[in-house]
Amino acid sequence: MNLLTDAWIPIQHQSNYQKISLQQLLCGEQTGELCLPRDDMELACVQLLCAITQALFIPKDKKALVQLVREPITSETYAEASREKMAWFDLNHPETPFMQIRGVKSTQPTPMDKLLAGVADGTNKAFVNPQGLADALCGGCVAIALFNAANNCPSMGGGFKGSLRGSTPITVLIKGRTLRETIWLNVLTEDTAEYVMPWYPETKDQLPNYLDRIKADAKIPASRIGLNRGLLWQPAHFELLPSQSSANCSCCGCYEPVYNGFNKAKFSYTVEGVWPHPLSSRTFAIKKSEREEKFPSFTTTAPTWTHMSRLVVDQQNDKEGQQTAPVIQQARTFLATDKIQLIVGGYRNNQATVLERRHELFSLAQGWAEHGDVIQQIITGGLAYKTALRKALYLFAVGIKDKVNGSGVNLCDPVEAVYYQQTENLMHNRLAAIQFKASQDELQSLNKQLKAIVIDLFNKATESYRQEPKMLKALALARRSLHKSFKELEPQGETP
Ligand SMILES: [Zn+2]
Incomplete structure (x- = not known):
């Protein structure tokens, strides 16, 4: 199961449900809305599609990006870009499986539901999730779940590292008129990447950390983490148990080879500083002349609109400030005269327990960028x-x-x-x-x-x-x- 070539993206088009490949999507051969039974899995799926696309292509500048938003790429362009990255996105790769480490030792396998936030440990799980949701997951759903756990969820508990953005960050994505447009609108150009991470040029050839592993107890400055490595960062050591048989996936319902469990192991290291994730705004405060940065998250029951200014407005004084997500900063340069639609989502948690999921759509009127x-x-x-x-x-x-x-x-x-x-x-x-x-x-x-x-x-x-x-x-x-x-x-x- 390779995310670059297999049909794993669940799509609903008119009344047809089918799974399509990333190539079909980016080349404009198939279209439709993402269709998964959980809103958080849908959000994570868009994020994953953006991360893969970013790893394959980085448009030079705004002009190149606008072209990609407007027109599908050719299958030759896709094939050429994916050729060298096949080993990054193979779920069953013998040495470097997607977002996993080979040879993880654990006393017993963890059931699949642990990989889906809020299923195994949520206090209100019976109300939020249909029963039996994560007994067995197909390749596509398990890839999304691995990516979601690594990017959006609280860690697996004591001794397990959480995501580069802390435990439950708010994610912001720009929504296009189609899924294909949405993906490109959330890909950074080289110009933006260099602007938000000045270390981009010397780190752009880095491999993800499940290919080029971190040493135990390493201290890693955030400013040494390149764009692709950060987007595909796997904070923990996980390894899926081999798929034994086919069954109905408990998430998407398709009859496919399924995974029933995974091994996990604690692994310790420290990331120093805050990595400027493309899909997150950051707030900062100056304390004792040191700048402390944070990713906003839903900490109370207050609705999502109460966070909007932190998500779309840049401001700062000499004590504190806020900076919008790099994709929003980038959009200001070419979507300023239009309306913009934002997808905003994330979890609200109490330590490892997920209390609430959010996945909402916001529109901002024409003129949003300058007002x-x-x-x-x-x-x-x-x-x-x-x-x-x-x-x-x-x-x-x-x-x-x-x-x-x-x-x-x-x-x-x-x-x-x-x-x-x-x-x-x-x-x-x-x-x-x-x-x-x-x-x-x-x-x-x-x-x-x-x-x-x-x-x-x-x-x-x-x-x-x-x-x-x-x-x-x-x-x-x-x-x-x-x-x-x-x-x-x-x-x-x-x-x-
Ligand atoms: Zn599935």
């Missing part, structure tokens, strides 16, 4: 009205010491959850349709809508306590706080 400040204001507004609501409800609960008795009823969390539900579409639509030329009017109208939602939620939440004489003072206090917050949120010089 980061307005995008930032939209997000800040959405968060500020939420904070005003929370603050008022908090005062309702606890009052003010020695002056006003609190009600003792804390409504902050449940009402915040409803606020997020009720504003979700509003925020999505505003980001997708804002007229940046009239941004001040648009922001004001958004704030009006948010304010109306907050007033409504506050009234509904406190309605049943209005008849309680003991709580009236706390209610009045909360209401005053709400109006004070509203006033602060209104543009200065305007009468409320």
Whole structure:
């Protein structure tokens, strides 16, 4: 099973489901939407397709990339690019199997479900995943699962290394009109690669670490890791057990040779610094004159739009800042005058346990690239009205010491959850349709809508306590706080 030549990409086109090869996809011979039963596997599949394509081709500059987005390549071009990389992408290669190490010693094999995040250990697994999902996986699904575990998931636990981006990074991809376009839009050009990793020229011929292995306990500066090596980084030592028979794959359902388990072993090394992954934004803070970088991840239940400014807006001062994903930086140079669609996804975890999966689509209106400040204001507004609501409800609960008795009823969390539900579409639509030329009017109208939602939620939440004489003072206090917050949120010089 070789990812460069076999048909392993599950595609739905009109009502036809079939598996196609990467060559058929990039040469425009087949088209369709990716089709897997799990949204995280679909996201990982797009990432894997982008990583393989990046390993095969690196367009020189923007012009070459635009050409690749526009027109399929020829089968000769594909064959030539893949010839030397066949050994990188062979799942059963005798020496260098894809994302595995030969000769992994473990006392007993690990069942396949461990390779799928959240299946074996999620607290809510019965609700999230159909039963029996990972008993046996076909070659395509197992390749996606290996890649997903290496890039997007918490590590296998104590002693196992996690991905280059930390345990559960947020991934951002640009969505094209077709899957083929999507892949190219997330491939870096040589120009961008040199810009985001100045060490690109001297590391561009590096092999993946499952071909050119890391020495045990090595200390590896992130700035020694080349583009392909980083994209295909395997942080752990895994080895699939040979496929014994054919069966229905528990993920895609196809009848194919399947894998039932794998061996895993701890392996220790240290990567120093942060590797600038093409599909991740980074935030940084200067602490004791040292720059500390991090990849954003979903740490709370707050919806994905609350992260949007970190994902699409660059900013920095002398203490902290944020930098968008290299693919977004690159897109600004040639998609600036268009709308852009983003695929945003990742897991929310508590250590090794996956609590939630996200895979969402966002549109940003035409002008997104130059109006980061307005995008930032939209997000800040959405968060500020939420904070005003929370603050008022908090005062309702606890009052003010020695002056006003609190009600003792804390409504902050449940009402915040409803606020997020009720504003979700509003925020999505505003980001997708804002007229940046009239941004001040648009922001004001958004704030009006948010304010109306907050007033409504506050009234509904406190309605049943209005008849309680003991709580009236706390209610009045909360209401005053709400109006004070509203006033602060209104543009200065305007009468409320
Ligand atoms: Zn499968």
